[in-house]
Amino acid sequence: MKISTPARSSAIGLVGFDGDDTLWKSEDYYRKAEQDYLDLLSHYIDVHDTQTARHLLDVQRRNLAVFGYGVKAMTLSMIEAAIDITDSRVSATHIQRMLDIGHDTLRHPVELIDGVRESVARIAEQYPVVLITKGDLFHQEAKIKVAQLHDLFPRIEIVSEKDPQTYARVLAEFDLPINQFVMVGNSLRSDIEPVVTLGGWGVHTPYAVTWAHETEHGVADDEPRMVTADTAWDWPAALQAIEAKAAAA
Numbered sequence: 001m002k003i004s005t006p007a008r009s010s011a012i013g014l015v016g017f018d019g020d021d022t023l024w025k026s027e028d029y030y031r032k033a034e035q036d037y038l039d040l041l042s043h044y045i046d047v048h049d050t051q052t053a054r055h056l057l058d059v060q061r062r063n064l065a066v067f068g069y070g071v072k073a074m075t076l077s078m079i080e081a082a083i084d085i086t087d088s089r090v091s092a093t094h095i096q097r098m099l100d101i102g103h104d105t106l107r108h109p110v111e112l113i114d115g116v117r118e119s120v121a122r123i124a125e126q127y128p129v130v131l132i133t134k135g136d137l138f139h140q141e142a143k144i145k146v147a148q149l150h151d152l153f154p155r156i157e158i159v160s161e162k163d164p165q166t167y168a169r170v171l172a173e174f175d176l177p178i179n180q181f182v183m184v185g186n187s188l189r190s191d192i193e194p195v196v197t198l199g200g201w202g203v204h205t206p207y208a209v210t211w212a213h214e215t216e217h218g219v220a221d222d223e224p225r226m227v228t229a230d231t232a233w234d235w236p237a238a239l240q241a242i243e244a245k246a247a248a249a
Contacts, residue, residue, distance in 0.1 A: 010126075010127070010243065011179075011180065011242075011243055011246035011247060012127055012180060012181075012182055012201075012239060012242065012243060012246070013127070013128070013176050013177070013180035013181065014127065014128050014129070014130060014171075014174055014176050014180065014181050014182070015123055015127045015128070015129050015130075015181075015182045015183075015184065015239065016129070016130050016131075016132045016170075016181065016182065016183040016184065016195075017120065017129065017130070017131050017132070017153075017183075017184045017185070018132065018133060018183070018184065018185030018186060018187065018190070018191045019131060019132075019133030019135075019140065019143065019144070020133060020135065020186075021113075021186045021187075021207040021209075022113070022116075022184065022185045022186045022191070022205060022207070023112060023113065023116050023120075023131075023147065023149065024110050024111055024112050024113060024116075024143060024147055025111045025113060027207060027209045028208075028209060029105050029108040030071075030074065030105065031209055032105075033071075033074065033078075033101050033102070033104075033105045034053065034056065036101050037056065037078050037082070037098060037101060038052060038053065040082070040094045040097055040098065041082060041085065041086070041090075043094065044085075044086040044089055044090065045085060045086065052085065055081055055084070055085055056077065056078065056081045059077045059080055059081040059084070060073070060074065060077040063076065063077050063080070068135075068136070068160050068161075069134055069135045069136070069160070069161075070135040070136030070139055070140075071102055071105045071106045071136065071139060072102065072106075072136055072139075073136070074102065074105070075098060075099060075101065075102030075105075078098045078101070078102075079095055079098050079099075082094070082095070082098065106139060110143045110146040110147050112147055113232055114231070114232065114233075115231055115232035115233040115235075116232045117152070118232075118233075119232045119233060119235045119236060120149075120152050120153075120232075120235075121152060122236050123235060123236055123239060124152055126239075127239070128154075129152070129153060129154075130153065130155045130156070130157060130170070130174075131144070131149065131153040131155070131156045131157065132157045132159065132162070132167075132170060132183070133156075133157070133158055133159070134158070134159045134160060134161060134162050134190065135158070137158055140158045141158065144156060157170055162187075162190040162191065162194060163194050164194045164197055164198050166194070167181075167183070167194050167195055167198060167200070168198060171200075178195075178198045178199045178200045179199050179200060179201075179246075180200075181195065181200040181201065182195075182200065182201040182202070182203060182239065182242055183195040183200060183201070183202050183203070184202075184203040184205065184229075184235060184238075185202070185203075185204070185205070186204070186205055186206060186207040188204060188219045191204070192204050192219055192223075192226055193218060193219050196219070196223060196225040196226060199225075200225070201225050201226070201227075201242045201245075201246070202223075202225060202226040202227070203226070203227050203228075203229050203235060203238045203239070203242070204226055204227070204228050204229070205228075205229045205230065205231065205232065205234075205235070206228075206230075224245070225245075227241045227242055227245075
């Protein structure tokens, strides 16, 4: 897919945006789900042992290749982890409650993070933009619909994983060199590292809470191809900084 180039001379040809915890709040609801899960397990084991939460994380990681990301994958992993850690003593009533936790999490409100709509709209006036989000297809589609973002993003990509191969595929479809691509996101592991590894640019906006799996990455604090933007309001300035970096290079 060919994209139109920016109206003015620019080192940036496309700006990608992550969804969860970049455009809208998400991890808060997963954290609540995990706490509800631990509360259920307190009927069987000492959940104050940090290994209980770690055990769930290990099961989720093990299942990523099978279930992928998202609430449904989390719910199935909760049930599997509960059966394992309680030596199959967990009751059908509590398994049903875990399913309820999953249903509740799927229905969580979609709340845009402050400054997102204004900043994306401003950036879209200067550059082509694309939404690249990973997770369960149905849930991500529902969140995008409720967030009413279709007017800002003419192209939306929902992917099962964010790795160098995925980003390379998306950029090939846009027929764009990777060094003209900037990815904006909260996850160093999924949004920044794969892109800068390929030779692109990253704008990192940390979120208040991060899933432990996403905290493991190889991005240095002084990564030269990354700019940190504390809030969504800072995104336009961050892109200007990347323009300057690219010009200097």
